[in-house]
Amino acid sequence: MTNPAPALVVSDGQRAALEVLSKSQTASHREVQRAQVLLMAAEGLANESIAKVAGTSPGTVRSWRARFAEDGLSHLGEVRAGRGRKPVIPQSKIDEIVDLTRNSRPEGQTHWSVRTMAAKVGVSPAQVQRIWAARGLKPHLVDTFKLSNDPRFEEKLIDVVGLYLNPPEKAIVLCMDEKSSVQALDRTQPSLPMKKGRAETMTHDYKRNGTTTLFAALDVATGKVIGSCLPKHRHEEFLVFLKTINKEVPQGLDVHLILDNYATHKHPDVKAWLANNPRFQLHFTPTSSSWLNLVERWFRELTDKALRRGAFHSVPDLIHKIEEYLAAHNTEPKPLVWTATADSILKKVARGRVALETIKQN
Structure with missing residues (x-):
């Protein structure tokens, strides 16, 4: 048996570059594979072991090691003249x-x-x-975005993100919003069940059987959701839901409520109720920033898992299905963890504003 080759000598800068390339989503498979091979060689692994892990031959591993030792990173992505398939397109x-x-x-x-x-x-x-x-070019895809024009954007952002990353003691942080006009849609014909070779099918057309509004408050710490279906989306219903939260949350805990700038949340009757219930503190997200409210992610899961493919014969039937999903969720709730800092978000927004201004000028 031959002795294993000595560990490949790689500088800190070269190692950093190889690690980036080994995880690249845009570089060619060959470049990524070569970077992974060189990193394993730097750890002192035998050529045969590296070849098995990387899915190549020991001869290729030896060739890549020798070329790196000779040229470093300068020709990492190139194919030597006379070797390999010639480019078809200039x-x-x-x-x-x-x-x-x-x-x-x-x-x-x-x-x-x-x-x-x-x-x-x-x-x-x-x-x-x-x-x-x-x-990494994908012209068939488009990402949507909207930069908030709220003059207090930075202040509100820091306030909300601060609650996520450093929640206050002896308090509960709730992300609250309304999913308004949830439609009780019934299909015009029965759906056909899934079977081998065919997905479940349903008619594209439907009939409307009324709507309901779901008020929901997500506990950031536990993932548990307080929810209630009410007929409309007015300040009266909002007050009813605030009272529901007041009953659900143990006394002695302050309630920090993260919500949007909808007019019903600032109605005089709401302000009067809040004045009489000082443990409630409202924190408003910036305008056009629903992505900052974690309950929106829960709404998306509700729609995907319980509503989009459902058939509801009446509003009470729809409410029953929503409450059923809510109860199932709360049996094993999982918190939605927020990781982005306010500073990182502000830097990203700043880059977006610069890009928009550049486009306008051109």
Whole structure:
């Protein structure tokens, strides 16, 4: 048996670069694989062991080690002349595809597809797809966003995030909101059950049987939800729900309620009730910042798991299903952990504002 090769000598800077590359989502598979191999070699693992873990041959591991020892990181992503498959598309064509993808649109359309791009530049759709995948380009996808114009954005953000990361003692932090106009939708024909080779089916059309409004308050510490279905979405119903929270939360605990800027939350009758119940303290999220309220994530789960595919013959039937989901959730609640700091969010928002201003100027 041959002796294992000595550990590959890697500097701290090289190790950091290799670790980034080994976890990359945009680099080619070959580059990621090579970075992983070199990191294992730096740990002193035998070439045969590295080859098994990385899914390559011991000869390839030895070749990559030797080249790194000779050239370092300078030629890590290159293929040596005369080795491997030759590029089918010239670099100029790749650059053209990337530039068109980022800076133009096909005539009469909102975005490029692999087929429209392939027809435009004269390559195959598969080649376009490989170029996009290697660079993380996804023109068929769009992320939505909205930057808040609230003049007190920073103040409100710091207040709410502070409650998430450093909740006060002898208090409960509740994220509260209303899911208004939840429709009791019934299908016009019975659904067909799932069977081998076919998913469950349901008709696309439906009939409306009325609506309800779900008031919900999520306990940040435990994940438990206090919920109540009420007929409308007015300050009267909000007061009813505040009284429900008052009954549910043990006396002796302050109640910090995170909620949005809806007018019913600031009604004079609500303010009068709060004055008589000083343990309640309201914390308002910035306008256009529903993402800051954790109960919105619970609403999404409710919709996905209990409402979207349901068939409800009446409003009482809908309310029963919501209460059933609520009870099941509260048997094994799990807290929704917030990790982002106010500072990191403010920096991201600042970058977004700069990007928007640049687009406006252009």
